[in-house]
Amino acid sequence: MHKFILFMLGIMFLGACGTADVTEDVPSDSPVTVIEVEAENWQFNKKVYKVFADQPITINFKSEEGEHEFAIKGMEKVRIKGGGSIKKIFEAGEYQIYCPIAQAKGHYEMVATLIAVQKNQVQQKGLTLSAPLTI
Numbered sequence: 001m002h003k004f005i006l007f008m009l010g011i012m013f014l015g016a017c018g019t020a021d022v023t024e025d026v027p028s029d030s031p032v033t034v035i036e037v038e039a040e041n042w043q044f045n046k047k048v049y050k051v052f053a054d055q056p057i058t059i060n061f062k063s064e065e066g067e068h069e070f071a072i073k074g075m076e077k078v079r080i081k082g083g084g085s086i087k088k089i090f091e092a093g094e095y096q097i098y099c100p101i102a103q104a105k106g107h108y109e110m111v112a113t114l115i116a117v118q119k120n121q122v123q124q125k126g127l128t129l130s131a132p133l134t135i
């Protein structure tokens with residue numbers, strides 16, 4: 001019975017993938033080691049930045065419009081004014097990116113999420129993707 005269920009899941013999986021362009025989906029959701037953060041009035045260029053945990057991440061920050069700053073809640077040393085780059089190692093988890101220009105109109109609305117993902121979690125996902133082919 002178990003084998004039958006696995007077989008059916010395999011069929012459903014292959015069916016679902018048959019029409020989807022898998023190679024296009026994976027990179028956009030994959031963690032990276034370099035992120036490009038661009039700020040404008042009054043937002044960052046992305047809502048979510050996904051990076052690898054436990055390895056050096058380069059953050060390149062640029063104020064495309066107006067003058068902004070890059071900061072991460074709870075990490076006082078992570079701060080870029082106007083533009084520049086820093087390297088930082090993150091533990092797995094979620095962090096809040098914000099623009100710390102205090103009490104100025106619009107800046108406090110500038111928030112985004114940085115998600116640090118452990119490398120082995122990504123690899124496990126890769127294994128489940130190839131599993132139906134071995135049935």
Ligand SMILES: [Cu+2]
Pocket residue numbers: 039067068069099100101106107110
């Ligand atoms: Cu700002």
